[in-house]
Amino acid sequence: MDSDLIIQILFAAIKTGTPLLFIALGELICEKSGVLNLGQEGMMLMGAVVGFLAAYSTGNAGLGVIAAIIMGSIMSLIFAFLVLHVGANQVATGLALTIFGTGLSAFVGSSVVGQTIEGFKPIALPLLSDIPFIGRILFQHDILVYSSFMMAFILMFVVNKTRIGLTLKAVGENPHAANAIGIKVLRVRYLAVMFGGVMAGLSGAYMSLVYTPMWVENMTAGRGWIALALVVFASWRVGRIMLGAYLFGLASIMHLVLQGLGWSISPNLLAMLPYVATVVVMVIISADKFKEKLLAPRSLGKPFDPRQMA
Amino acid sequence: MxxxxxxxxxxxxxxxxxxxxxxxxxxxxxxxxxxxxxxSPVQALQVLLIAPLADSYNIGEMFVKMGPLLLCAVGLSLCYRANMWNIGAEGQLLAGALGGSAMALYFVESESIFALPITLLAGVVSGMVWAAIPTFLKLRFNSNLILTTIMFNYIALYLLIWAVHGPLRDPQGYGFPESAMFSDATLLPTIFESSRTHIGILFALLAGVVGWFILTKTHLGFQIRVFGADEPAARYAGFHGKKLSWFVMLFAGALAGLAGIGETAGPIGQLVPNVSPGYGYSAIIVAYLGRLHPIGAIIAAAFMAVLYMGGDLAQIEMGxxxxxxxxxxxxxxxxxxxxxxxxxxxxxxxxxxxx
Structure with missing residues (x-):
């Protein structure tokens, strides 16, 4: 393989990994607070369709992004209310959110299927994009990819180095102790779930405004679920999420790579690759039961009722 | 106040x-x-809920949709009772359709009376295999069942699409991604005249009764219920969690597989890419609506089938x-x-x- 092809492949892996990065970062923060939201796929689809509709009707992709973010957070609020206030089962509520979002997005998007819009254009960053090799892989993307880079670095700092990160982790590890020292557990969880919604919306917007750019039913094709596996893969660490997202991006474009090498394998079989990779990764990571218990937020998936004592 | x-x-x-x-x-x-x-909300709800039950053809179609929903939901009810979060009914259904169809197409020239039972069995076994892999990965490697079963849904879907584009494509099908039509010997017999309702609905009702019997009348069912309600207590009582997990998963996989082959050997009559309009996912809601109880699932599946049927009618009549x-x-x-x-x-x- 010549270096041009390698650059193109890595460039495409970043592009394909970006929606995964957005949504997995959101879910990471949500899980850090102790809440497991299986509704990622539904929130992402709603973000994609609403973002597309807004951009299509106004002709402004930026407005599309804002609309998608708002939609994602509304979706996450439905989930947060049911899980945090009503005390509904997190697994069932998350599934409901995904089923609801899948249906609602197909419903509201049925009029614009197949329409196209002008999405975001790539911007080559001055100086940085001139760096040989790396410049062409990392710094000739569109604005959303750059914001995903920034978002990952900001979160790395916030989670690991600030008081906010500490509060978040305290709530996720031991909500009763956090409550005892005066942290408003439910408020923190609400904010964390909402952040997940915002990122899912953003991720959806990336799919419908940049990646394709159009709206097709179910266009996220399980990325919301893969993101959940990514969080486990990353052992709940921000930096590893970034690595994982791009590895999965690479797995998703493997068919292009193999075509480039002149192999001929059915594209339908290659389309399975990201899902098979997810299973394999899950098995490898989780096989060590003790390690996973150590890494996962201790109260993950468990409801917190401030009226009860631990 | x-x-x-x-x-x-x-x-x-x-x-x-x-x-x-x-x-x-x-x-x-x-x-x-x-x-x-x-x-008009009145007209829309009338089309969604009343029209599906208005004439005998529609009622027949309602049964056609109720069968797979119920088969999947009975299995899921038992899984969820035992705290096994199986979201993979859709994939198990598709695997059943794929495996069963491969067998049916092998019998395409045959008129043997064994062709249909063997076809159905192939579907059931395929569904069980598709449920067994995530179960094994969970019990042996501790991997998250929700995520692996979902991934297996996607893998089954692409496997099926690959099969109808490749090895199972009808050579006389003008290149459409569809298998050949099944022979009469491998088609499920219909129950009523002038309706597509086939004996699959009877299998489904039977599954509901069997599920109810297992859950409420057997020691196994008792263990499942205790396990779901209070896992530490169940372990203290010496119940084998692994055995129960295997049982509920294989039971659910078998029923979902039967639902899948019931579609291709029933109303569709061949293997096509869109075998299921998400029956496996809807069955999750059917199971919850039926209170994770097999008899409740029968009522809930009937309701959901009406909704499916009504959705089709609302599309045709009201856009x-x-x-x-x-x-x-x-x-x-x-x-x-x-x-x-x-x-x-x-x-x-x-x-x-x-x-």
Whole structure:
């Protein structure tokens, strides 16, 4: 393989990994607070369709992004209310959110299927994009990819180095102790779930405004679920999420790579690759039961009722 | 003043009222939604819920949709009771359709009376295999069952699409991604004249009764219920969690596989890429709506089948996108989860005027 092809492949892996990065970062923060939201796929689809509709009707992709973010957070609020206030089962509520979002997005998007819009254009960053090799892989993307880079670095700092990160982790590890020292557990969880919604919306917007750019039913094709596996893969660490997202991006474009090498394998079989990779990764990571218990937020998936004592 | 108070004991009455309340709230939501998009809510709800039951052809079609929903939901009910979060009914259904169809096409020239039973068996076994892999990965490698079963749904889908584009494609099919039509010997017999209703619905009802029997009348069912309610207690009592997990997963996989081959050997008559309009996912809601009880699942599956049928009719008669059905399903589950709050809590009306 010549270096041009390698650059193109890595460039495409970043592009394909970006929606995964957005949504997995959101879910990471949500899980850090102790809440497991299986509704990622539904929130992402709603973000994609609403973002597309807004951009299509106004002709402004930026407005599309804002609309998608708002939609994602509304979706996450439905989930947060049911899980945090009503005390509904997190697994069932998350599934409901995904089923609801899948249906609602197909419903509201049925009029614009197949329409196209002008999405975001790539911007080559001055100086940085001139760096040989790396410049062409990392710094000739569109604005959303750059914001995903920034978002990952900001979160790395916030989670690991600030008081906010500490509060978040305290709530996720031991909500009763956090409550005892005066942290408003439910408020923190609400904010964390909402952040997940915002990122899912953003991720959806990336799919419908940049990646394709159009709206097709179910266009996220399980990325919301893969993101959940990514969080486990990353052992709940921000930096590893970034690595994982791009590895999965690479797995998703493997068919292009193999075509480039002149192999001929059915594209339908290659389309399975990201899902098979997810299973394999899950098995490898989780096989060590003790390690996973150590890494996962201790109260993950468990409801917190401030009226009860631990 | 209205206050929320925790009940000392879960309300048995509310357990049954909650699904009905959720359905009513969903219909109200639907009515508001239809008005909002400029359709008559009365007409829309009439088409969605009444029209599917208005004539014998529609009722027959309703049974065609009820079969796979019920088969999947009975299996899922047992899984969820045993705390096995199997989201993979869709993939197990597709695997059953694929494996069973491969067998059926092998018998395409045959008139043997064994062709149909062997075809069905192949579907059942394929569904079980598809359930067995995630179960093994969970029990042996501790991997998250929710995520692996979902991934297996996608893998089954692409495997099926690959098969109808490749090895199972009808050579005389003008290149369409479809298998050859099944021979009569491998098709499920229909029950009524002039209707596509086939004996699959009887299998499904039987599955409901068998599921009910296992759950309420056998020691195995007792263990499943104890395991779901209080895992530490079940372990203390010496129940084997792994055995129970294997049982519920294989049971669910077998039923979903049967649902899959029941579609291709039933109303469709060949293997096509879109075998299932998401039956495996809807069955999750059917299972919850039926209170994770096989008999409850029969009633809930009938309701869901009406909704599916109504969605088709609403598309044809009123131009309402068929996706409205899956949206309603999500809303229904939201309302159900919210109403379930009142199983363990109640509103108390206290008179504080004296203060």
């Amino acid at each position: 209205i206050r929320i108070q925790a009940r000392t004991e879960p309300s048995a009455l509310m357990k049954f009222v909650s699904p009905l309340l959720a359905i009513v709230l969903t219909l109200i939501f639907g009515g508001i939604l239809f008005s909002a998009i400029g359709k 309402i996108p068929v996706a409205v059905v899956s949206m309603f399903q999500g809303v229904l589950l939201f309302f159900l989860l919210a109403c379930d709050f009142f199983i363990n809590n109640r509103l108390s009306f206290t008179n504080q005027a004296t203060n």
